[in-house]
Amino acid sequence: MKKEILEILEGDGRTTPETLAAMIGMDPEEVRREIAALEQEKIILSYGALINWEKIGEDVVLAMIDVKVVPQREVGFDQVAERIYRFPEVQAVFLISGGYDLSVLVQGKSLKEVALFVAERLATLENVQSTMTHFILKKYKEAGIIFEDSDADRRQVVTP
């Protein structure tokens, strides 16, 4: 049941407990309680909308930065990761396998702004050995949503 609630909410966070309850055959009150518990346990972390900012003409520049770190005794990468993710410009931080250690997604209003953030805030951190910045040029798909998908219902209006 929990998994079903999570799957549906991940698809559409606006789904009301009544609709959810009808879809999975549960009582709406039960659903409300489940959701509250899942939020409490931080299994459901947030309900944000996915926005295509470019479409309304907003200046948004994104970059994926690969960061090489000198891991610290006892805490490994966690402390460095925390120092990085506390910056509001940082949208995402992942610990990854391969030649680099952390993958950091940074958002700014311009190329210069992002580049300066990396140079002044990120690269200068203790334990950061090196960085490699990749500017994101185009978003095709994010969080399971295709940006330029034609949603058009191509079906005939009435068919047997």
Added chain:
Amino acid sequence: MSRRTEDFVSPLVRDMPPSGIRRFFDLVANTRGVISLGVGEPDFVTPWHVREAAIYSLERGYTMYTSNLGIPDLRREVAAYLERSYNLSYDPDSEIIITVGASEAVDLALRAVVTQGDEVLVPEPCYVSYRPCAALAGGTPVTVATKPENDFRVTPEVLLEALSPRSKVFVSCYPNNPTGGVMEAEDWMRLTGIFEEHDLLVIADEIYSELTYGGKHASLAAFPGMQKRVVLVNGFSKAFAMTGWRVGFAAGPREIINAMVKIHQYTMLCAPVMGQMAALEALRHGEDEMKRMLVAYDRRRRMIFKRICDMGLSCFEPRGAFYIFPSIETTGFSSDEFCERFLAEEKVALVPGTAFGASGEGHVRISYAASQQNLTEAMNRLERFINRHG
């Protein structure tokens, strides 16, 4: 002296009643901003891996005719599918034919067995093609009037009422379009004796067999003594969202399949090769995507059934396909009136039950092959409408 052009048309075709769906289609197509819940096909696009496999086959040059019976690999996959799903054993070389949709399979089966004077029993409400195809084959369609109190299942009583010494063929569609009803094992068991006693050939259209909720589909051919008198028709349109590809199949006794091939080889030659390639991919690797669609349909089904019941409309719980068939008698409108007024007042399209036979009067077919948003909005509008006119 020459005829008027319309006099070239054969009386049989001229006298065929116009499609109730067609009339309603024209009405809806000319109304702007409509939410249509009158569509009899999935709202999903064919899964990408299936489309990709077909595209790749075209790139590699698979553009020619295939064997009349269909690509051997596809027939083998169909045989394997029937074996693992229903424990049914068919020889892919002589007992399976790949057709241009399940529609062609039904048509071929009728044309292969029906002649002048033969009666073809058709449970109603039913899919729009069975009666016309039976008539075109030269037979006489006979209605088996199923009832809402039986969830529109075929019972021995309604069947016996329709039987005559001239009855030869019985065409069924379960899970059912338009009612969303299913026939379970016990329901079929009550009829198998009658099929045998009256020596009927059954054309079992099982196109919605994968879309069942709360119980696995019971395939008639799997029942004792039935395989030799059932032409099992199925396809890929609904389970794998492949309606436009025009590919389906029939499995049955070799004598009947052979007769069907004889017609098919002259009229169609073969089902489209790209459709067959897509079907092959769907059968081999399509189960996950199919299950995802099924889960989506099930959630919508439960949501819509609850809304319909909460509105005070009488409706049995549909456990197959993607249709719900509530009674709208509380409004006092006929099916046609209800749908026309609902369309005009609330811009939502439903299909009048009468489009599927007289037994559908007093009911409407709602298809939940539509997005969650559209369904929710449509239900809100239906509730408003019922409150205004109930």
